[in-house]
Amino acid sequence: MNGAKQSIPAVHRDVVVIGGGPAGLAAAIAAKEAGCGDVLLIERDRILGGILNQCIHDGFGLHTFKEALSGPEYAARFIDRFRELGIAAMEETIVLSLSSDRVLEVSTRGTFQRIEAGAVILAMGCRERTRGAISIPGHRPSGVYTAGAAQNFMNLENIMVGKRVCILGSGDIGLIMARRMTLEGAKVEAVFEILPYSSGLPRNIQQCLNDYGIPLHLNTTVTDIVGKGRLEGIRVAQVGEDRSPIPETERYIPCDTLLLSVGLIPENELTRDAGVEMDPVTGGAVVDDSFMTSVPGIFACGNVLHVHDLVDWVSVEAAEAGKYAACFVREGSCALPSPIGVKPGSGVRYTLPQSVSGERDVTLSLRVSAPWRDRCVVVKDEGREIARKREMRLHPAEMIRIDLKKETVSGCSSLEVTVE
Secondary structure, three states: OHHHHHOOOOEEEEEEEEOOOHHHHHHHHHHHHOOOOOEEEEOOOOOOOHHHHHOOOOOEOOOOOOOOEOHHHHHHHHHHHHHHOOOEEEOOEEEEEEOOOOEEEEEEOOEEEEEEEEEEEEOOOEEEOOHHHHOOOEOOOEOEEEHHHHHHHHHHOOOOOOOEEEEEOOOHHHHHHHHHHHHOOOEEEEEEOOOOOOOOOHHHHHHHHHHHOOOEEOOEEEEEEEOOOEOOEEEEEEEOOOOOEOHHHOEEEEOOEEEEOOOEEEOOHHHHHOOOOEOOOOOOEOOOOOOEOOOOOEEEOHHHOOOOOOHHHHHHHHHHHHHHHHHHHHHOOOOOOOOEEEEEOOOEEEEEOOEEOOOOOEEEEEEEOOOEEEEEEEEEEOOEEEEEEEEEEEOOOOOEEEEEOHHHHOOOOEEEEEEO
């Protein structure tokens, strides 16, 4: 069978973008606007827009368009531009494999095709952690959903998933679904978070929980799922510093629905297949300041690279990746010599990109490891401070961006980012 595949001649395309969500759309548009005449976008769904199509709440586009848009409205702005530029798209198409020499095997409605790309942009987004990923004990009744699956059912399929709801995890999708289900007439009993702080944006805590009187219980997790046919209730307990349940705090809460909002995982099976070096903290690829991975000609952007808090930053980052992918096709390279390593220091969970050239302006993206107030994010070169940014509020749910001029970075040997 493999030999039969290899006998199928490959079609050449200059830039191939995998994923038609906000990252893929922005990357394809930027590659085209940078002068690449042959751009192909591959999307497994029947329509473009990705996860934005089911995000009917507003709050998108505040940085990009200076107005609050719903997810479909935000996506439409990019889809319209995508169509104006005449960029080719293959919907309902699955990329089966990606090799290190940028050969893709794709399937569309039962047909098979091999594509040889001058450059590949990975923009596959992310997926939700499931019940199995966090090992919740108990039976397997109906009524247990990831928050994103419930959002899809309600907003795209017009299916009400339950009437009496508990939510495990305070990620942004879970918070938004707490409000959404309340507006549809459900009773949201509470949101339970195993951490001592919320893992969602503070604005969503206020707008989705506090405004609707929905309690948030920190340092609390689900210890058991009750019910065999349909969910009947859950047991929850407080956790200690080691995040293990404290038995004497356990209590039972009747409910017919449990939503899980317990984290997102970058969708990187194709990335690994191509032999790309991975970052164990972000779950995405290791990239330089052109968003190129360790495999020449393969770029990564958006939530497949690291999970973002705002779609606006996804679009900004993806546009850079698209521009440099077009440069790679045109010039045969976009990497600059003598990369300068960037690493997280005290109080910082991760930084991205993981290396910079010192020959171009760059924006560092990072997340802190714990909540703080009135601290500074400091960039140092072997102990010498080269940049400082004061933040009145730092939270692991909020991505921090620091702009560095090439004059500041040029000549540095290594960069470390810390919270002071």
